[in-house]
Amino acid sequence: MSQPAPETSTIDRPRIDADIVCVGFGPATAGFLTTLSKQLLNADGTPAVESAVAPGLPPQVLCYERADDIGFGVSGVVTKARALRASIPDIDKAGIPMAAPVGEEKVLYLLDPVGASRRPAMLRLADGFIHACKWALPFEREALNLPWTPGFLHKRGGMVLSMGQFMQWVGARVQSTGTVQIWPGTPVSQALIENKKVVGVRLLDQGVTKQGAPADGFTPGMDIHAALTVVGDGPVGPVGRQLDDLFGLPENHHARDWAVGMKFVVDLPEDTPLKPGTVLHTFGYPEPEIFGFLYVHPDRVASLGIFVPSWFDSPVRTTYRYLQHWMTHPYLWHFLKGGKLRSWGAKTLGESGRRGEPHLAGDGYARIGEGSGSTNILTGSGVDEAWATGAQLAEAVLELLKAKKPFTKENLEAAYGQRRRGSWVEQEARAAEKSRDGFQHGFVAGLLGMALAGLSGGRLVLPGRPLRPWERIPPLEDYFRGRIPPGEVRKIRDDCYARGVSAHAALLERAGWPAIPYDGRLLVSHQDALLMGGKVQAPPGYADHVAFIFPNQCQQCGTKLCVEVCSGQAITPGENGVPNFDREKCVHCGACLWNCATASPENPERMAVAFRAGAGGLHSAEN
Ligand SMILES: Cc1cc2nc3c(=O)[nH]c(=O)nc-3n(C[C@H](O)[C@H](O)[C@H](O)COP(=O)(O)OP(=O)(O)OC[C@H]3O[C@@H](n4cnc5c(N)ncnc54)[C@H](O)[C@@H]3O)c2cc1C
Ligand code: SF4
Numbered sequence: 001m002s003q004p005a006p007e008t009s010t011i012d013r014p015r016i017d018a019d020i021v022c023v024g025f026g027p028a029t030a031g032f033l034t035t036l037s038k039q040l041l042n043a044d045g046t047p048a049v050e051s052a053v054a055p056g057l058p059p060q061v062l063c064y065e066r067a068d069d070i071g072f073g074v075s076g077v078v079t080k081a082r083a084l085r086a087s088i089p090d091i092d093k094a095g096i097p098m099a100a101p102v103g104e105e106k107v108l109y110l111l112d113p114v115g116a117s118r119r120p121a122m123l124r125l126a127d128g129f130i131h132a133c134k135w136a137l138p139f140e141r142e143a144l145n146l147p148w149t150p151g152f153l154h155k156r157g158g159m160v161l162s163m164g165q166f167m168q169w170v171g172a173r174v175q176s177t178g179t180v181q182i183w184p185g186t187p188v189s190q191a192l193i194e195n196k197k198v199v200g201v202r203l204l205d206q207g208v209t210k211q212g213a214p215a216d217g218f219t220p221g222m223d224i225h226a227a228l229t230v231v232g233d234g235p236v237g238p239v240g241r242q243l244d245d246l247f248g249l250p251e252n253h254h255a256r257d258w259a260v261g262m263k264f265v266v267d268l269p270e271d272t273p274l275k276p277g278t279v280l281h282t283f284g285y286p287e288p289e290i291f292g293f294l295y296v297h298p299d300r301v302a303s304l305g306i307f308v309p310s311w312f313d314s315p316v317r318t319t320y321r322y323l324q325h326w327m328t329h330p331y332l333w334h335f336l337k338g339g340k341l342r343s344w345g346a347k348t349l350g351e352s353g354r355r356g357e358p359h360l361a362g363d364g365y366a367r368i369g370e371g372s373g374s375t376n377i378l379t380g381s382g383v384d385e386a387w388a389t390g391a392q393l394a395e396a397v398l399e400l401l402k403a404k405k406p407f408t409k410e411n412l413e414a415a416y417g418q419r420r421r422g423s424w425v426e427q428e429a430r431a432a433e434k435s436r437d438g439f440q441h442g443f444v445a446g447l448l449g450m451a452l453a454g455l456s457g458g459r460l461v462l463p464g465r466p467l468r469p470w471e472r473i474p475p476l477e478d479y480f481r482g483r484i485p486p487g488e489v490r491k492i493r494d495d496c497y498a499r500g501v502s503a504h505a506a507l508l509e510r511a512g513w514p515a516i517p518y519d520g521r522l523l524v525s526h527q528d529a530l531l532m533g534g535k536v537q538a539p540p541g542y543a544d545h546v547a548f549i550f551p552n553q554c555q556q557c558g559t560k561l562c563v564e565v566c567s568g569q570a571i572t573p574g575e576n577g578v579p580n581f582d583r584e585k586c587v588h589c590g591a592c593l594w595n596c597a598t599a600s601p602e603n604p605e606r607m608a609v610a611f612r613a614g615a616g617g618l619h620s621a622e623n
């Protein structure tokens, strides 16, 4: 099911003809445009190749980005920067704001200081052993600093970046070539398809009702026709999903593993001992399945956050709340106490890696970046891989343009597909492909599987069949069994939903998690975080991009995972069991796309919620 916007196809639409149109300006498209833009003109300013739609000029290249400005997305980032350096050799000296060379790296196992986390017996045993021998171990403030970490986890020689700052820097650099236009604040609603060939894209309608019907000031989205459509719309992009629904995935491929990553950008206290370039990775707390990161930028600024994966079988997997428990772990709070929140946000990470790879090219289009399965789930690296796939496509496109070959599936597969297959991205993705299957059997098996795959280059793995997210969600009563009586679980949930709020805070506190000690600076309520500094905004006149398309299923759904997980409290319990959606609070994390407790009746790989192209979201270029 391609989840199209409401039907407005009979409307006359303005049309633009271009040579290449790109969907999304993330690291993948940045890699594509950086490589392409440098080679479209000769040294004397004449076109190196000629446009088909504007003879005498270089190819007309347009890029449309959904967010209200370039770099308004969310990401870590620590990166080995191999592909970035290949494209931008002077990157280390370029003065990119918030960038630092990677310095000290630590991987920490966090023990549970509050006794509320759901640890398997084996982990409890390990915790007991660590406590008993802590005098002999690198142990401080309830954290074990792993004395040895395998090479595949390291980012030695790499960079700590702010993705927002980097993307703004790259965007300006690419546009200064004069050969490429990037249009932020311009969501693409769908690909235009004629006889199974992609012929361009349609932009989102403006001046419409919440349901998408024309209203005052109606401005139909333009149709952009182009010989090549480059789809770099990330893990939850609507255009990528439209193509997946139409063309299917290669045999045995599926995108079932996800995580929602939530990130804070924080001013560290003045006396912080943390040096720029410091990289901390954690696991084990607040729940074993939740991985955390803290990267230090220059000027006492840190990016920190957690990932809550789809294989964490909790019906209340709320990222904001868990992030606050993670920050208040004694090991981290030691560094964070006295700090101040600058901005925050959330974003989905596609964790299927190569197994989620779609058809990389078809007639008139090519896929790059995380939506094309490039993210490496073993090394925790996505930016460099996304950039590399974009750069590979650019080289392929230049080759085809120079040879005057059309952008057919066959030509693109030969030029782009082969470059990608022969590269380190593919080689490392193969090693990572099954590395996390062990998590299907639990956390300890998962860690073991990762270690095996990492140390053997993917030759040894712990097998497991990834389930679809909706197949994994236990009812609330089952999840809290043994901690809260089922009747009380239902009562807490019903009381919360009657008040129009999510139930996770009340349930977690009843299950033993302490209340968050709000300090008004770093630990603030979810609502306050949304309001801080106008960081989340939604321009008027657009349709709701989140819709509950099978209301009968929502009415019968007792779990309401969409409400519990929503990163912006934009989804709240509604009347008659169908949730409400408030566009003005949505941070566009995409978590509601896969955090739904029931399958779509049309396609078991999709769920009962539509996540369409939408405007607005975060207004911070620090993330
Ligand atoms: C919290 C977090 C921390 C991370 N940390 C790291 C890290 O430390 N190191 C690392 O290497 N990777 C990290 N990653 C992963 C990394 O961010 C991704 O792998 C990378 O951003 C993928 O790049 P991309 O260009 O493929 O997609 P994206 O970065 O998702 O970019 C896609 C772009 O397309 C736009 N878009 C989507 N739909 C539309 C539409 N309909 N119309 C127009 N535009 C659209 C989006 O707004 C976005 O700007 C992290 C991710 C998260 C969430
Ligand atoms: S969208 Fe999914 S999780 Fe949310 S109420 Fe409907 S069925 Fe339940």
Ligand code: SF4
Pocket (backbone or CB within 6 Å): 546, 565, 566, 567, 568, 569, 570, 571, 585, 586, 587, 588, 589, 590, 591, 592, 593
């Ligand atoms: S409604 Fe918006 S903020 Fe909430 S989960 Fe969906 S995309 Fe994220």
